[in-house]
Amino acid sequence: LxxxxxVETIVRGLARSIVGKTIRRVQVRLEKMAPAPPGIPFAxxxxxxxxTGVRRRGKYAxxxxxxxxxxxxxxxxxxxxxxxxxNEPDFPGTHVxxxxxxxxxxxxxxxxxxxxxxxxxxxxxxxxGLGVEPLSSGFTQEAxxxxxxxxxxxxxxxxxxxRRIAGIGNIYACxxxxxxxxxxxxxxxxxxxxxxxxxHHAVVDVLGRAIDMRGTSVDDYVDADxxxxxxxxxxxxxxxxxxxxxxxxxxxxxTVLAQRGTWWCKxxxx
DNA sequence: CTGAGATCCTGGGGGC
DNA sequence: TGCCCCCAGGATCTCA
Numbered sequence: 001l002x003x004x005x006x007v008e009t010i011v012r013g014l015a016r017s018i019v020g021k022t023i024r025r026v027q028v029r030l031e032k033m034a035p036a037p038p039g040i041p042f043a044x045x046x047x048x049x050x051x052t053g054v055r056r057r058g059k060y061a062x063x064x065x066x067x068x069x070x071x072x073x074x075x076x077x078x079x080x081x082x083x084x085x086x087n088e089p090d091f092p093g094t095h096v097x098x099x100x101x102x103x104x105x106x107x108x109x110x111x112x113x114x115x116x117x118x119x120x121x122x123x124x125x126x127x128x129g130l131g132v133e134p135l136s137s138g139f140t141q142e143a144x145x146x147x148x149x150x151x152x153x154x155x156x157x158x159x160x161x162x163r164r165i166a167g168i169g170n171i172y173a174c175x176x177x178x179x180x181x182x183x184x185x186x187x188x189x190x191x192x193x194x195x196x197x198x199x200h201h202a203v204v205d206v207l208g209r210a211i212d213m214r215g216t217s218v219d220d221y222v223d224a225d226x227x228x229x230x231x232x233x234x235x236x237x238x239x240x241x242x243x244x245x246x247x248x249x250x251x252x253x254x255t256v257l258a259q260r261g262t263w264w265c266k267x268x269x270x
Numbered sequence: 271c272t273g274a275g276a277t278c279c280t281g282g283g284g285g286c
Numbered sequence: 287t288g289c290c291c292c293c294a295g296g297a298t299c300t301c302a
Contacts, residue, residue, distance in 0.1 A: 001295070046296070059296080077295050078280085114280040130295075153273070244292075259275085260295070 002075040004134070004167030005210035006221055006229065007056050010081055013224040014054040014061070014106075017083045022050045022102035023065075030095035033108065034117045040061030045119055046071070058130050058166030069121030073108065082107040083224045089229070131164040132231055134203050138166065144200045148188040155191060156184035157258045159203070169204065171238045174263050176202040178237045183269045184262050185255070209234065237263040 002010065026043035028034045036042040046065070053064040059222070061081060063071040073081065082091045085102030096108035098116055108117050120126045131178075132138045147164055148155075158164060159173040177184050179202035182195050191199065210216060215229030218239060222228055240252045240263060250267040 003296095074297075076278095076297070110279095111281080112295090114278065116297090151272085157273090160296085 001077055001169055001171060001219065002215075002221060003059055003169035003172055004056070004207055005172070005213075006223070007059050007061055007075065007167070007230065008211050009223045009229065011061050013227075014063070014081060014083065015081045017104060017224070018051050018063075018100060018106055018120050019053060019270055020051065021102060021104060023047055023098050024101055025097075025099040027077040028095075029097070030113060033095040033110065033113060033115065034119075037119055037121075042119060045069075051100070053177045056167075057127050057133070057151035058162055059169065060127070063154050070120045070126075071117055072126055073117045074115055076110070076112070076114035076116075078112045078219075078259065079108070079110040080222065081224050082109055082226070127166075130166040131162060132166065134165050134167060139200075141197055141200045141202070145193070145196050148191060148196065151188035153188055154185045154257050155182060155188045155199070156248075156262060158188045159262070160258065165203070167207070170260050170262075171218070171235070172203070172206055174211065174238045175236060176204045178264060178269060179206055181268050181270070183215055184257060184264050200225075237265065240262060 023046055026046050028042050034042045037045060050066040052066050053062060055062045059074065061073045063073065065071070079092065084105040084107055089107045091107055092220065093111045094107040094109040095113065100106060100107040102180065108115065130172065151158055156173050156177060159176065160170065176199060179261050180198035181194065182199050210231040213230035213234060214223065214227065215221060216231040216235065217228040218232055235253050241254045242251050244250065245265040245268055246253055248265065248267045250265060252263055253266055255262050
């Protein structure tokens with residue numbers, strides 16, 4: 001499940017291997033994975049473009065092109081961006097292929113085909129609906145506190161809402177709530193000041209540590225160079241049903257919030 | 271505006 | 287052993 005730290009890791013790898021290259025040829029093997037802008041075939045629109053940068057916004061990888069347009073890529077659950085050496089075979093489930101100058105191929109693979117690579121025109125406000133970057137200076141304790149006012153939704157559901165804070169998914173929501181000792185189903189508005197302070201710190205801390213370890217490889221996440229992350233070894237609650245809490249020893253429980261598995265410690269998180 | 275629920279997919283796990 | 291069923295999960299859409 002690529003969330004902020006995984007996409008950040010992918011983007012850093014891509015920046016090293018594809019920036020400066022020109023897109024020579026494009027194949028869209030599954031149309032919906034790279035929907036064409038009105039009137040122009042996707043492949044035609046992108047061919048000949050030079051890649052000037054790669055960055056991240058929330059869980060999106062943004063490939064910036066010399067014309068000012070961008071390829072905004074959402075990996076959802078099983079999407080992968082794969083840098084292939086010349087003549088290396090395509091990764092299974094590769095639905096979009098960008099052949100670059102020098103023989104490098106960027107493949108967009110996705111077993112479940114939920115991912116999307118969207119061509120965005122210069123100035124198009126594609127991320128207007130996305131909230132603050134949690135690792136930016138805009139994500140202050142005060143900003144976080146005011147976001148929680150009058151919100152009745154469970155705090156975990158709030159953390160997953162990309163319109164408020166961009167980039168937190170199920171793994172890091174669970175981990176941050178455990179670190180802050182906050183009950184995931186607590187209404188957002190019911191958190192007191194110390195809890196808000198702890199949770200703010202935990203969100204920033206857990207995302208930063210996960211980036212340092214190149215993300216979490218549960219299921220089969222790998223970065224653009226095929227390397228696994230390391231944070232799966234540092235998880236405290238996610239996926240650890242029945243295992244002892246590393247803080248208090250009581251077994252980790254799993255409940256469901258907003259149709260998502262939620263792992264937490266009933267003893268520590270109140 | 272907020273919040274709840276459906277939708278999309280497929281490998282894999284559980285049940286029998 | 288084999289087969290069927292059902293489920294997880296993020297973003298987007300619809301609806302109340």
